Amino acid sequence: MLKIGSHVSCSPKGLLSAVNEANEYGSSTFMFYTGAPQNTRRKPIDDLYPIEGKLAMESSGIEDTIVHAPYIINLGSYKESTYKLAVDFLKEEIRRTHAFGVKHIVLHPGAFTDMDAEYGIQRIADGLNEVLGGTNETEVHIALETMAGKGTEMGRSFEEIASMIEKVEHKDRISICLDTCHIHDAGYDIVNNLDGVLEHFDQTIGLDRIGVIHVNDSKNPCGAGKDRHTPVGSGWIGFESLNKVVHHPALAGRPFILETPWIGKDAKTQRPMYEVEIALLRGNVEERFGPEFVEDVQKLRSFFAELELDHRQYVLDIWTVLKNDAKAKKEDPREPLERLYDYVTAAELFPDLSEEAINHRLIAWLAGS
Incomplete structure (x- = not known):
């Protein structure tokens, strides 16, 4: 069965709430934060219903769930306080990810801000070495996310990510989160040349490193460097191309996660399209x-x-x-x-x-x- 789901919330009952929401959409996997994505404040694991959540997952047939690190973490920062916060938090987040029985924690690599790309690559690699060298939960992989290239964010090309991995000591604990909107916006033409893009990825990084795929359409044309998601079929990538990604034999067996925005006239009543997106991509709409x-x-x-x-x-x-x-x-x-x-x-x-x-x-x- 195709492993496909969406980004879900852990409120109010932690992992149990996440599983229940995933079931509403017909998911067979999902991605969640262990706390708010905008900060590093975290409740104790026991307050997030880990046992009840795991039992609910088993009864629902959900597997290969994913944790996403908060967006404010920046391993590429030259500011010592920001860098130290990222390293210390990620060490703890790996322990929390392990406690949930999750194998991959998705991380935006970081941004070089006032420095340059060469500095950013080395700084991120140094941070990954500190984090992985300071944790014993070897089953947990940091999944570096492919980025769109807005601002000074790193990971905007396969070559940048490969350069980071090359400098990491514990390479066996690095995986990749391939985001369709991000690589499209970064200039990789997955609409007209998906096979070529995946071959380039394989030659540069290795397809075996892909641990999770984010499935998002884009509001901008290929190479725009913007990173603005839109529901499946309503953007420049389109349903047909995203469907080819989800069913591509080179990506088989990985969890596919939707991060498409909620929509509706009133911001207060907007709703996700996950249920229909999952059914369309799975092919069981009727x-x-x-x-x-x-x-x-x-x-x-x-x-x-x-x-x-x-x-x-x-x-x-x-x-x-x-x-x-x-x-x-x-x-x-x-x-x-x-x-x-x-x-x-x-x-x-x-x-x-x-x-x-x-x-x-x-x-x-x-x-x-």
């Missing part, structure tokens, strides 16, 4: 949602066909306008999914469905045939 859902998607196809609106071209055209025409963006900043939702509600196509339910159907329509 089983998950029922035949009426499929009929509604066909209704959308007919509706948009009358408007002569192609699902892929429309998405790319809107993102192009929003990127290149400042006046048009100011007058109408709505993104593709929001515009499509407005089309549907104006036509009263599904008057009895909630905003979330309509968006589910739009995501399915964007997946094409």
Whole structure:
């Protein structure tokens, strides 16, 4: 069975809450933080229901879960206090990850800020050596995440990551988190040349190091260096290309994690699209949602066909306008999914469905045939 899930929350009952949320989406894996992603404050492990969570995972058939380190950790910093915080925290986070029985902790490598890339690579490698050399939980791997290249963040090319690994003593404890949005935004053309990108990765780093794949569409064209996620099928990568990633034989057996943004008109009531994204990528939409859902998607196809609106071209055209025409963006900043939702509600196509339910159907329509 395809190991696919999403980023989930540990509130209010720690690992048990994470498992319950993952089950709502039909997940067979998931990724979580052991605390808030914006800081390093952490509750004791026993307060996060580890035993209850593991039992729930077993009964649900969930495996290969992933921990994500908080975003504020920066091993590339030249500031001693920032660097020491990153090293000390990661040592403790490895111990916590081990206590949950998790094998991979995803880490944004770091940013060189006021220095340069060469300094950043060495500083990150030094930090990884301190962290791995100071922990005994050898089953836990630090999964360096491929980055989009915004600002001074490192890991924006396969070569940068390879240079970091080369300088690490405990290479057997380094894995990779391959993020589709990030490598697309960094300039790797996974839409037209997925096999070539994976071959380049294999030659530079080695496909055997990939421990987890983040599955995200992108709001920006290839090489933009922006790192702005969008739901599957609603961005420049598109469903077809992401589906090829998820089912590529070279990536088989790894956990695939969605980090796509929640959507909706009102920020307070926005909802994730994980359930339908997982079903589409797994190929069991009708089983998950029922035949009426499929009929509604066909209704959308007919509706948009009358408007002569192609699902892929429309998405790319809107993102192009929003990127290149400042006046048009100011007058109408709505993104593709929001515009499509407005089309549907104006036509009263599904008057009895909630905003979330309509968006589910739009995501399915964007997946094409």
